[in-house]
Amino acid sequence: MSFRLQIIIAIATAIAFFYIGNKVRTRVIELKYALVWFLLAIVLLIMDLAPNLMEQAAHLMGVTLPINMLTLLGFGFVLIILYSFTLVLTNENRRTKRLTQEVALLNKRLEILEEKLAEAGIEVESPISGTADPRPQHDIEI
Template sequence: MTITASLFISVVIISFLLWLGQLIRKHRLAIKYSLYWVILSLVLLIVVWFPGILGILSKVLGVYSETNLVFFVGFCLSLWIIFWLTNTVSLQSQKIKKLTQAIALIENKEKRDDGSD
């Protein structure tokens, strides 16, 4: 990778980290959701600054080329993120259902109380 490409990618990643910090500071993104993005960004910065690490890692894991390793790790991370988000949506859906039922019961009780007066 050329020095220009490394610098450009580093600037993009650092800009992303700064933007992520702004979102957290303005309470538009929870820290627990941003932690994974911060870790991933830092790992990417390390790989950009020290590209030999990727070659060593691919040899240790027995992967034919560095590109295949990057695509495989990206694919696994994408699947993990999709599963995690699906789980989060499922939990939120259950909570919304319980809240809706609780509100309906409260409204029904209020109607009965108003009708008995």
């Protein structure tokens, strides 16, 4: 691996590292999900700056070109990151779904309560149904 390529990879990795670090600092990315990116950057940097280590690893795994070792490692990491995202996504999906359903059911309960209160002659001033709909309202005829 040429010295030039080593420098390029080191700079790119460092930039990515600090970019994500800054995103975490400004709370754009949750640290929990950034950790795996940091790990990837650090491993890439170590491999890049210690060519001997990489050559040995490449030799051990039967990879002919040391640079391919780097690619393989990077790709493996990306797969792990993607997998973790799939897990998170699935979980989030389930949670959002249940929240949505609970909100709908709560609104229904409120509606029933309001009706009962109105029957008892108690007025409640709170916009529950309809007014929460942000879409433009058209006049409809039934």
